[in-house]
Amino acid sequence: MDDRRLNLIITSIYSSAGAPGCEDFAEIMGFKETDNENFKDLDEIAKLIASCHLLRKLRSKLNELQQDVVYNKFCALYLHLLVDRFLQCPPMPGGSAQGLVEEFRLNNTYMEMMAAVSHSPYFTKLLRSQQPKAALGKELMRAVAQRLVDLAPTWDRKMLNTPPDREPGYYESAAGTSIQMLSTLLAAFVKESADSPVRVTPQVKRALIPWLKKWEQRHRHEFLGMVCNRARGQLESRLKDDEQQIRRMLKNWNVCGKPGCSKTSNLKACGKCQTVRYTLLPQSRRESRFFTDYSSALWCQESMTEVEAPPELYTLLKSLSTPAHIASLAFGHAGHLFAGSDDGSLRVYDLSSFKVLKAIRGLGSEVSSVVCMKRAGSEMRDAWVAHGRKISKFQLESPKMIQNPEDALITIDVADTDADVLNELALNMNKSHLAFTLDSGYVGVIDLSTNAVTRMEIKHESVCGSVKFVPDRPRELVSGGYDTVLLHHDFFQGKVLSRRQMDPYSVEGGMALSPPFVMSMAMSCSGVIAAGTADGRLFIGFGGERNLTTKGPKKKAKKYEGLDEDETLLIKVAEGPIVAMAFSESRTLTVSTLMGILTQYNLIYEDAGSVVLQQVWQKESPGLEKVNALVADEKRLIVAGFAKDGRGAIEVWKQNVSIANIGKAPKTSE
DSSP states (O other): OOHHHHHHHHHHHHHSSSOOOHHHHHHHHTSSOOSOGGGTTOOHHHHHHHHHHHHHHHHHHSOHHHHHHHHHHHHHHHHHHHHHHHHTOOOOOTTOOHHHHHHTTTSSHHHHHHHHHTTSHHHHHHHHOOSGGGGGGGGHHHHHHHHHHHHHHHHHHHHHSOOTTSOTTHHHHHHHHHHHHHHHHHHHTTTSOTTOTTSOOHHHHHHHHHHHHHHHHHTTTSHHHHHHHHHHHHHTTOOHHHHHHHHHHHHTOSSOOSTTOOOOSSEEEOTTTSSOEEEOOOOOHHHHGGGSTTTHHHHTTOOOEEOOOOTTSEEEEEEEEESSOEEEEEESSTTEEEEEETTSOEEEEETTTOOEEEEEOOOSSOEEEEEEEOOTTOSSOEEEEEETTEEEEEEOSSSOSEEOGGGOSEEEEOOSSTTSOEEEEEEOTTSOEEEEEETTSOEEEEETTTTEEEEOSSOOSSOEEEEEEETTEEEEEEEEETTSEEEEEETTTTEEEEEEEOOOOOOGGGOOSSOOOEEEEEEOTTSOEEEEETTSEEEEEOTTOOOSSOOSOOOOOSSOOTTOGGGEEEEEOOSSOEEEEEEEETTEEEEEETTOEEEEEEEEEOTTSOEEEEEEEEEEOSSOSEEEEEEEOSSEEEEEEEOTTSSEEEEEEEEOGGGTTTTOOOOOOO
8 A cells, every 4th residue: 555545544533533443443454444534454464554544543542441441342242353364364455565464463453452452351351252253363373473483583683684665663562463463372372281272382381482582681671572571471481470460350240240349358240241340249220230231341440530620729839940840849848848969958838928048058969858847946847857868857947048067966877888778758747757768678667766877677579669657656667669569657666567468550462561579659647548559559548547527436447447457548640750748738639640640539438438539630740851750739849850951940820719618528427
């Protein structure tokens, strides 16, 4: 097909109104007759190009839950045809080179679409179905593995020397998509016996594993390397537990299907469609519509309620610029803002005049965290400052406008090496202990009466970036790390009381493109815990919430229960890492992505035990290139990082009082 026709097809895709639907994909692939002249009589090359652009438009127009409605409907109607076309590839255009013909046996529009829909429970249902039209699904795993073996030598050469007619990374992407599909199939058929005709033969396995190992080593920490590592582990039977988990996720057997409910225990099968499982809760007739053929797979994964947000809940009041990137923020009293920079400086701003009142410089390392403490008889708070491997306390109520490291009241070295730097500080409610986290994964506590340093016995396996004390429990704290784990400690006993692992988010192919590193955390005054992950998910835990409105005694649990699985929500809310968050009220949470998408949520915990996330405001930062820190109170939120020109940037957003009470979360109750 000539370039002019291809350009017309691509232009028509992006110029058409609205988001693509499942019928558009079916028309491009020839599964359905079309009235669209641009989609008629497409050859296999044009189908691949058109479907890739259609997928790109779908992802740009719809959020992931809306995309799933399209994917699920496509699967319900056309999935068996999709698998059939992949296994029995239609002929290529006349005159195509033999190498291109071989390549398109694996890298074609049908593989791209299978990768897009393979996270749908319909996909796994087809694979395990005994119906005649689903029989070809049992051939998929062997076909994908064999074609990978056939193409691996050619693709390996082209990865090293990309042909002029291919963009850099083309073959790495093609191989990654195919290997990800193989990994999904290995997980789906994990219960098949070793000699099953469904599984990859020993001969093909022996031929494929060296290529996976080679690409894994060459592309470590890249998408191709990640999927090679997982697929190789599955073929070598090293990942049985992971396969079982992915299989449950593919079947949607791992979470309640009731909208707003995140329960993962006491799950019962839906007798209507057998595609979802859900908690046995009373259902109204209104709720039953969620369990229809097309939407059941959508609603059984996650629930998220959005409301029409007032467009001006917050307005940008002031933008401030600094020479160096802002790395940390903290409120002093209501009118002071402490801002730490990556050049080892700290500034204290007056939030009424936006002038710098005090400063510290020359700390030698990034000011990664600041904690303020009230000093009797003074409006200016003292500051505990984390810089490099040291924590210093400064009295800002001093005649000196600018202080230096030697002005610190005390400096404590808490790390073993210069490479083991501090990340976050936290102060307990009694103001008696200061917690800290380190790149080595350690969590520590300083007794402020003696300055003695204690480290927790159990450390994170990777960087520990976040820590928060539990309100009303001065001995208990929660830490989050890049090992994808939340740990609940009692520092007095030196024990881990509970933990929560962030399971990978199942996307195309049942794989996670970004590990769920814990990037940020917040703890409300009532004990609700929130955490943001690198894959754009938000964790909310209500199990340890205290009632702030009821008078009289209330039985206190023996330990904080905020990580208990039965009262938590883990939901995809963003396309990038959630790097900063803060509670402004007990159930009002504001979060920011790395790229500066600011969103405020009301958190609702219903009597039936379900958790609902209600979005009330969202705005993209106009001046921040990357976000590092966020603080919020009842009147304002402040976000900071650096701007496009490389300078540090702080944005102060003011809440509009006239509409501040719209959509407020209900108060906590018994």
